[in-house]
Amino acid sequence: MDFTKPTIEYADIWPLLVVFGVACAGVVIEAFVPRARRFLVQTVLAAAGLVAALVGTILVARDLEVHGDGAARGAIDVEGTVVVDGPAVFVWGLILICALGGVLLFAERRLEGGVSAFAGQAAALPGTDAERQASTRGLEHTEVYPLLMFAVAGMLLFPASNDLLTLFVALEVLSLPLYLLCGLARRRRLLSQEAALKYFMLGAFSSGFFLYGVALIYGFAGSMVFADINEAVRNDLGNQTLLLIGVGMLSVGLLFKVGAVPFHSWTPDVYQGAPTPVTAFMSAATKIAAFGAILRVFYVALGADRWTWQPMLWVVAILTMVVGAVLAVVQTDMKRMLAYSSVAHTGFLLTGVLGVQQAADLSEGEITSTQAVLFYLTTYAFALIGAFAVVTLVRDSSGEASTFVRWQGLGRRSPLVAGTFAFFLLSMAGIPLTAGFVGKWAVFTAALSAGAWPVVIAAILCSIVAVFFYVRVIVLMFFVDSGPDHGEVASVTRPSLLTSLTIAVGVAATLVLGVVPGPVLTLADHAGQFLR
């Protein structure tokens, strides 16, 4: 038996390897660098690694090879397991920007009076002497930075996988660190631990379904590679029952990660319980990575089976928008409201997934679903990270105050912060001149050109409901007095430059993408098709 050495195209995948390398280096630093210096070393290393990977992504994106008729650019690397093409590098760039925002928020120490938002010592039980001691000694977990980097590495690999096995491994690499990060809050630790337990249990359950789906699709096609699966579907080889059940189970795993109904129930609990910097990072970055993977799986591996999965996605998209929007209306907690609104946004993104894939099938002026979804993800990610960053600032004596009652009259006490938050909410609601409006327009037109008008009508109705609950918060902040009967009100704590920078970038991006969306739309268009 011959053994051939595998070829690995380091030139194409080095952004990914940099992130993995920095994550491993972070673990070593925990072991060897004295505690006092770890914070600085870890943050600088993580930020530098992400910047290097971002530069690398841009360099890789600039010289992607053109394939076939020029619709797709890129290369299939590492023995056919990783594909570096236009959509993949676009998603990489977006994830890395979100991760940089995440590192900045993780490193914020001014809000808690000199320590980070993470538990001083996760092993010390809440309410014990050990915890108080850890707190007075000013301990903090700098392990969060390697955990974040491992999650980012998994997120980069997830939308770039070219076979089901790599997809599964990437899914777990991105999920496992997030489960841990969710449980590490400094305040309200019972809620945080409960969030971690729920996220972990449901995540493991859904990845069980995902894996069985992988096994059944492999049983159908006899190969794990996306292109071979597509070929088997096209030629109608193999057992159709295996394929049908396999696609269903695989979808469970993927839809769980983006929080689509009926797999959304973890979203509000985890978003509320997790430390807010973690919520900000994971809500944006996980969604980007998972939608990259959903597009690739459904278009590249199951593109020939479109008529099987399309009706399912129609139903899931409508359900997701309706349930997300309706439940967001009745929330009384800011983080839970944002969580349910993110469920609704998942529905809007799924609407985009239903659009036409090939630019060749479209008339002039219409946009492909890949372009629409990528643009929507860009607009939404900036607004979401910015909004959660603002939530970290609004505090009372017991830490972050996320209930609505505490936010009453915030606009009078801190007009700038409240105004910023209102701007993010307006963008999420899709008001013209904000990024969210252009994003919604993009996904709706993409879905319309594929004839999915019932979904688009549902989406427009849900957008109107969404405007209601976003505007309600704005009214609460600016036009409701904080009466004396409501007890303590929250006030804005002055953050350090790190959080301010994240919020400022979020505002700038949301404004610019709303007023001049052209360049980013062109960039998303330039990303082109998925390489098969």
Next chain:
Amino acid sequence: MDDVTPYVVLSGILFTIGCVGVLTRRNAIVVFMSVELMLNASNLALVAFAKQHGNLDGQIAAFFVMVVAAAEVVVGLAIIMTIFRTRRSASVDDASLLKY
């Protein structure tokens, strides 16, 4: 090509047992064991299909799944342990502070 139907059926039964276990049991550790059973059912299916198709993809996948399952145990038991030490209970019903 060998007939692997009995193995696939067995894996389906194991997967269902795991699934029902997750949905009905209350102890977090037992729920977690049921998840592991689901993963192992997938392994059996992967190996059976590898035999049917006469290639090694499924068998290699099974190794990867074992490693991933081991990593998941590390993370999962850590989370369950913390919860248990805080609340003196590993019942998933008791973790009910976050709702609606």
